Amino acid sequence: MAKNAFYAQSGGVTAVINASACGVIQAAKRTRAIGKVFAGKNGIIGALKEELIDTSKESAKDIAALKYTPSGAFGSCRYKLKSVEDNRAEYERILEVFKAHNIGYFFYNGGGDSQDTANKLAQLSQATGADLTCIGIPKTVDNDLPLTDCCPGFGSVAKYVAISTLEAGLDVASMAESSTKVFVLEVMGRHAGWIAAAGGLAGNGRGQPPHIILFPEIEFDRKAFLRKVKETVNKVGYCVVVASEGARYKDGRFVADAGMKDAFGHTQLGGVAPTLVDMIKDSHGYKCHWSVADYLQRAARHIASATDVEQAYAVGQAAVEFAAAGKNAVMPTIVRGKKSKYTWSIGEAPLSKVANVERMMPRSYISKDGYGITAKARSYLQPLISGEDHPVYKDGMPQYVRLKNLLVKKKLKAFNVD
C-alpha cells in the first residue's frame, strides 16, 4: 500500500501558496507512489496535535479552485520547532503521528525556517531509521530564499506594489497643484528590500514615480531624505515614496520606531509611512497622504502575477515528482534561463544549503544614491510580475474557495503544544 503524504503551510501566507497546495494534491493523485494527501490543520501544529485534514474529501473542482484562492486554505502557523536537542519530543511526536497514519512523505511549504525544520526532520528520520521523505516547497513574499531565482509569492506581491504605486502616483499627480504633494506607501520586507524594489517598476521615465524607495539595506538618513523630497517636489511638482517597513537608521533603529507615545505615555511603533509623513510635514509643511498595504499586498490574489501562479503550482507539483523519484531533503527551485527573453524551469537544492540563509538585495540592484533601482534590478524583477491570472468572479466578487477541511480520526493520545 502506497504511503500517504503530509502537506503543511507555514509562516505568513501569500496570494499563491494555495496554488502550490493544488500542485501537490493534483500531482499526488497522478502518481502511484503516494496514497492520500493529509494537510496539517494550521501547519505543523496540525501534525503535533494530530489534526490532519483529509484532502481526498474535497471535490476535484474545489481543489482546482485553490489555484486562484489566496491565503492558507488549511491554515498556517508561526511556530518554529526548536532544535532536535532542545525539543526532541516534538520531532518524535511528529514521527509518531506520521507512523500512525502511514505517512511516508512530508511536504513543507514555507520560508527559510520551514526548510530548516524539514531538513532536521529528514536527518532525524535517517538517524532513527524512520521511512520518511522530506521535501521543502519554497514560499515567501520576502523573496529571500537562496539558491532559487525567486520565491513563489513574491511575484504577486511585487505586481501589487508596482501597480499600487503607479495608481497612487497618478492620483497624487492630479492633486498636487493645490493639495497633496507627497504620498508614502509602506510595504513589507523587514530584512530585505525586494518588495520595496518592486515599486520601482511603476515608472521608468524621467520624473515618474516612485521618486524615492527606502530599502532596509540602505541606512536611512533623515536629512538627506528630506532634502530629496523637497528637490523632487520642486522639480516634478509632487513626490511618491515607497518605504520598506524595515527601513532603519545607521544605529539599527527602525524608522517606524519613532518614539511615538499614546495618551497613556506608552511607546507605540507607528509604522514607517506615518512616521515619514510626520517628518515631511514638520520640515516642509507639505500636505501628505500615506497608505500601509500590510496584508492587502500579500493577499491580493485578484491581481496576482500569472508567472508567480504558474511557478507556485510548479514547485508543488515538482515536490511530489521529486518524492516519487526517491529524492529526499531537497527543495524544488526556480531556475532562470540564460537568454534575454525570460524563461524558467525547475531545479533543485539540498535543504541543508537553503535553511537559514537570507538573500538580501545585491547593492548593484540599488541606484547609487540609494533611492531607486537599477536597470539590472528592473530586468530581474519585470518578468516576475508578467501576465495576469484573473480569478473567477460572480456578482462582482472573486469566487475564492472555502474547503470543508474534514479531519481524519485521531489514533493517538493528545499532545500538548505550547
Place this chain on the structure above:
Amino acid sequence: MAKNAFYAQSGGVTAVINASACGVIQAAKRTRAIGKVFAGKNGIIGALKEELIDTSKESAKDIAALKYTPSGAFGSCRYKLKSVEDNRAEYERILEVFKAHNIGYFFYNGGGDSQDTANKLAQLSQATGADLTCIGIPKTVDNDLPLTDCCPGFGSVAKYVAISTLEAGLDVASMAESSTKVFVLEVMGRHAGWIAAAGGLAGNGRGQPPHIILFPEIEFDRKAFLRKVKETVNKVGYCVVVASEGARYKDGRFVADAGMKDAFGHTQLGGVAPTLVDMIKDSHGYKCHWSVADYLQRAARHIASATDVEQAYAVGQAAVEFAAAGKNAVMPTIVRGKKSKYTWSIGEAPLSKVANVERMMPRSYISKDGYGITAKARSYLQPLISGEDHPVYKDGMPQYVRLKNLLVKKKLKAFNVD
C-alpha cells in the same frame, strides 16, 4: 461657428473620473453643437489661469484609453470658489476666459461643492446675459450626492474595499491559530459610511468577515467595541474590522484623534486603524495587523467595477447631450430600475437641488447593533460592484495613458490665483 466647451475635474479623483472625461470628449465629437473641448489644467484653476488643454491634440486612441486610466488626466484641484458676493472677480474672470476662447459650455465633474459652483456660474451667466450652458457631472467616491442612485467613482472603491476585506479576511483566518487574531482596514469616508459599508459585501455567512464595521453615522463606543472584538475572537477565532476614517465618539471627536504625541510632543492625527489596534492590544493583548488603504482604494482602476465605468462614461456623454439639447444648470443622474434585476438609466436633476446636500447612509442600511450592514444595504450595494473591466496590460503593468496636455495660447493678462 459652434461654441467650444470647457471641461474640468474637481476635488479628489477616482478610478473612473477619466471615463467621464472620455464620455464628454467622444460625445462632443459626435455633436455639431460643440466645437473643441478644452480641459482645465488642474481643474477650475485652469480656467482662472487661462491654462486650457486642447483635447483635440490628443489621438483618438489616447482619448479612448481614458476609459481605463485612473486619476485626473488633466489634473484636479481642491479649490472652492467663494460666493459671488465675496469674490465676484473670480467668476468674472472665468466668464472672461470663456468669452476669449469662444466657450459656451461648461462641464464640471465633481462632488457637491463643484455642483454648487456650476450652479452659481449658471445663475451669474443668466444674470449678466453671458451665453454659457453649465452642466454638472457627478463624481465622488463618497457616494454622498443627493438625487442620484449612486455616484460614479463609488462603485469601484466599493469593489476594492469588498475584495480587499475578503482577501485580508482569508489571510488572518489562516494565521489566527498561532499569530494574528485581529485585522483592521481603514477606509475613506469622513462624513458618510458608504465606503465602509461596502466592506460588508466581503462576506454574508455566519462568522464571515467583516465582523465589525465602524460607520461615521454611529457613535463609537470604546467599551462596546472592545467587547465585540473579544466576543468575535472567542467565537470565530479571529476578527476583521473595517473602519471608516470618519468614525467618531459621541462628543464628535474623531477616533483617529487619539491624542498621540511624537518625540517632540506634537499631537498627531494617527489614523483610525492604528488607534483601534492600540486599544485592542492594550485591552486584550491580541496580535493585530492593520492597513490604511488611502489613495490606493480610489485609484485602483485595475479592479474597477464595470458598472461604475459604464455609468461614469454615461454621465459624461449625457452631459454633452443635455447641453446640445439646450438644457442648463442640470446634472445627469443614475436612476435605478424598479425591478429586482438591477437596471439603470440616466435621469437629470437641477443643480440647485444637488448643491451642498450630503446624503448619509440611511439607518435602515446599518444593522441594529451598529456594526454591520442589513440585507437592504446589500441589495443596494451589490449591483454597483458588478462586473470587471480589466485595463489593457503590457509586461505585467496596466497601460494607463499619459496625455500630451498641450495648452491653448493665452489671450488674456495673467490673473492671480491664491
